[in-house]
Amino acid sequence: MHRIALQTLLFHRAKVAAALAGVAFATALMIIQIGLYEGLRSRASVLVNRLGGDLWIMAAGTSMVDDSELLATGAELPARAHPCVTSVRPAIVAWVPYRTPAGARHTLQLVGSDLRTAGPTHAYVPWSFAEGLPQDLLAQDRVAIDDGDLSRLGLAPPLVGSTLEIAERRVEVRGVTTGIRNVSLIPMVFADVETARTLAGAAPDGATYWLVDLADGSCGPSVARAIERDPRLDVMTREELASVTEEHVVTESGAGAALAFVALLGLVVGTVIVGQTLLSLVREHHKELGMLRAVGASRSELAQFVAWLSAFVAAMGGALGVILALLVQSGLGGRSVELHYGPGAILTGLAAVLVMCTVAGAASLASVLRLDVVKVLQ
Amino acid sequence: MTDERGASANVLEARGVVFTHGTPPLETRVLHGVDLDIAPGELTVLMGPSGSGKTTLISILAGLLRPTRGRVVLGGSEISAMDDAEVTAVRRRTLGFVFQAFHLFPALTATDNVAEVLALSGTPIRVAREKARALLTRFGLEARLDHRPGELSAGQRQRVAIARAIVTSPRLVIADEPTVALDGPTAASVMELLREYVSAGTSVVLVTHDVRLVRASDRVVALEDGRVAYDGRGLAANPHGAPSGHDIHPPTPRSSEPVAGPEGA
Known part of the structure; x- marks a missing residue:
């Protein structure tokens, strides 16, 4: 047949x-x-997965990684005191105002991570550099931007060396990445955590997230309990935060x-x-x-x-x-x-x-x- | 007809076949107790006006319809008492069909139209194609083996259809108006083919309105209002006689010799 x-x-x-x-x-x-x-x-979850960490300390009620707020000073201290914790790293994820060279106003998503500790053991953001290196961002007021959003930013090559006005502060472009976008397609700007704190208006030891690395994954609940004694804080594993972020973007939206x-x-x-x-x-x-x-x-x-x-x-x-x-x-x-x-x-x-x-x-x-x-x- | 051991030697036996449509009180009786035996190597022409029950009768004889009453034995198997799967198996090893409209697969070549029927019985397709080619060549279609039905004349298509019917070496071929779409000479050549296979022992029941086909028949059975009205020798069995008249006799009991028909009675 x-x-x-x-x-x-x-x-x-x-x-x-x-x-x-x-x-x-x-x-x-x-x-x-x-x-x-x-x-x-x-x-939706690329930032979470790129920044790594076993546990994420965040403001209570955070529903996704983009929905962040500045944490109170010392939020990470219980984690630092826990014997199971090997490192605690700050991260800034914030929306900041931007003015194009022509004077138009936009919003950017600012992502700052501790680039001094970046390396084989700690992933870093940004990645996928087309021009420049992560180390080029270590000095104050240096940023990297992604080449996918240039027209919205009112910019044109050559980008490295040009100056941007972010949060009413002038910063220099020292790196260009390619293919990094968020789900809202709002242009992203990357910086070392020191610059990011300044641009986001955070305290010198502030953060929107603290990323906790554990010596032993099994002590995660114990570390989380210690942190969550402060009712203003929530703790999620990296996988949980990635999952709720994905859930929020693909389901609730x-x-x-x-x-x-x-x-x-x-x-x-x-x-x-x-x-x-x-x-x-x-x-x-x-x-x-x-x-x-x-x-x-x-x-x-x-x-x-x-x-x-x-x-x-x-x-x-x-x-x-x-x-x-x-x-x-x-x-x-x-x-x-x-x-x-x-x-x-x-x-x-x-x-x-x-x-x-x-x-x-x-x-x-x-x-x-x-x-x-x-x-x-x- | 029985052989020396008392077993039936007929290819087909129908006894008291009744068929009704519908349910009381709206039922219509199409066949009224038909008896019919088909002997091996006999070309029987089944005639009758439209509505006389010819199509219903051959459908029952082929096991495509179940009689309301009566008994049908095909190739030694009582198909009227079998389930669908068993009847299908009997048809596969016993029956070939030729239709007026050929019913060839338009997508298949002449060879494959014949070979696929043989392959249905489990013959490997390579062997089936060889047999099909040999048969079609015998039928004068050697130049048309790889042509599709749309590329063949009506007569060539009917030859392919006949080859398809006999390629499995069935004991009985039922041909329903096989020549109606053909011109005179083509119809004659198709009948010659069928006669050739009858001579080799295959039985053929040929349903037709065409009285000219009686010339090639061994026997003529005429149906009228669901009853066998006449059952007698055809002209091939009695080339000097006439297809009707003294050579036609009432149907039952059927004797080995023709008896006087209505005119002679």
Whole structure:
């Protein structure tokens, strides 16, 4: 039956092309939506994961990493006193005012970390330098900016050496990064924690987060209890903060639901197109299938005809869909949209094809199983 | 007909076949107790006006429909008492079909249309294709083996359909109006092919309105209002006789020799 099914598909090329396009677009859409979802999640939590730390000390009620506030002086002291803690590092994540060279006002997201301690054991922000090095930011009033936001910042190359006005203070660009963006697409500026404190209006020993590194992960709860004696503070593990941040961005903002809805819509439209094509092909061959039944083909053998049609359409359409999704990803390289295709995205896309072609084949299968041979052969 | 051990040697036996449509009080009786035996190597023409029950009868004889009452034995198996899977298995090893509209897969070549039926019975496709090619070559289609039905004439398509029907070496071929779409000479050549296989022992039941086909038949069975009205020799069995008249006799009991028909009675 697989030979008859394959020849039938090849024979009805125009009709099958519509089904293949349906499957390919639905598959690509599904993979792209998952890629967008994963990209959004990854972008939402990238700062947390890059800054590292086993525990994060933050203001009570913090719902995501971008939703930060300056902590009271000495918030990190209980952590420093705990024998299990190996280091406590400050981090600043804040929204700061920016004035373009032309005088327009914008907001920037400022990220400051202790670049003196950065190295193999402690990750640092920023990363992905196109020009300059992290050490170039160690002096006061030096920053790095990302090259993706230059038009919004009113800047043009060469960037290194130019001066910006942030929080009514003039700072010098000493580094340029590439491809670092937050979910809100507000331009980001990076600095050593000393500069960041000044720009965010924090005390000389202030921070919006304290990152705690533990000698032994099992003493995390004990350290957290010690810190949370102060009701103004919360403690989360890095994974928890990454997770709540992702949750906030993709779920509570509705972005995840919107992506899922589009993916579902693609699946439904693909299913309808494939279903219609398969049903039309099968109906067109009722007489030939009836003839096979008359000479001894069983109902299950006729069902195999539909199964093979569905399988071929799924395989060819699915492969085209994966290729299309990869082309879209490469076409978007370096743009503001990030597509993360893990094995999960591809497998989910292919599983969607399977579901689509199975559901789409159901009507055709029913039509074959209910085939009234006497009637169709008259 | 029985063999020397008392077992039936007929390819097909139908006894008291009744078929009704619908449910009381709106039921319609299509067949009224039909008896019919088909012997090996016999070309039987089944005739009758539209609505006489021909299609219903061949559907029952082929196991595609279950009779309301009566018994049908096909190739030694009582298909009227079998479930769908068992009847399907009997059809596969016993039956071939030829239809007026050919019903060839438009996407398959002439060779594959024949070979795929053979492959259904478990023959490897390579072997099936070889057999199909040999058969089609015998049918004068050696130049058309790789052509699709859309590239063949009506007569060539019917030859392919006949090759498909006989490639599994069935004991019985049911041909439903196989020549109606063909011109005179093509119809004659199709009948010649069928006769060739009848000579080799295959039985053929040929349903038709075309009285000219009686010339090639061994036997003529006429249905009227769901009953066998006539059952007698065809002209191939009696080339100097006439297709009707003295050679036609009432259906039951069927004797080995023709008896006087209505006109002679």
